[in-house]
Amino acid sequence: MSGFIYWRDRKIPFQAGESLAYTLLRETSAGCGTSACGQTYGLFCGIGACQGCLVDVDGRGIVEACLTIPHDGMRVNPVKHTAVSNDDD
Numbered sequence: 001m002s003g004f005i006y007w008r009d010r011k012i013p014f015q016a017g018e019s020l021a022y023t024l025l026r027e028t029s030a031g032c033g034t035s036a037c038g039q040t041y042g043l044f045c046g047i048g049a050c051q052g053c054l055v056d057v058d059g060r061g062i063v064e065a066c067l068t069i070p071h072d073g074m075r076v077n078p079v080k081h082t083a084v085s086n087d088d089d
């Protein structure tokens, strides 16, 4: 089934058989979002291992976009990433 999803309220098409991560990779310049440091994140491993493609789907929870099949009308938003300090002080 093909159709449309909404990425940050922007309507974008998906094709049957593709993952949500691939849809975002093809249709957006920002991948799955931008970190607090301004770095773009998105599809990396493609198998659910790196967590680089986390997105919020339909306001119900965070999923790996590479393991998620889009459905018509799906609302997808980036996850809010926060900066992490490695200081032990």
Ligand code: FES
Pocket (backbone or CB within 6 Å): 021, 042, 043, 044, 045, 046, 047, 048, 049, 050, 051, 052, 053, 054, 064, 065, 066, 067
């Ligand atoms: S791309 Fe690595 S978990 Fe999705």
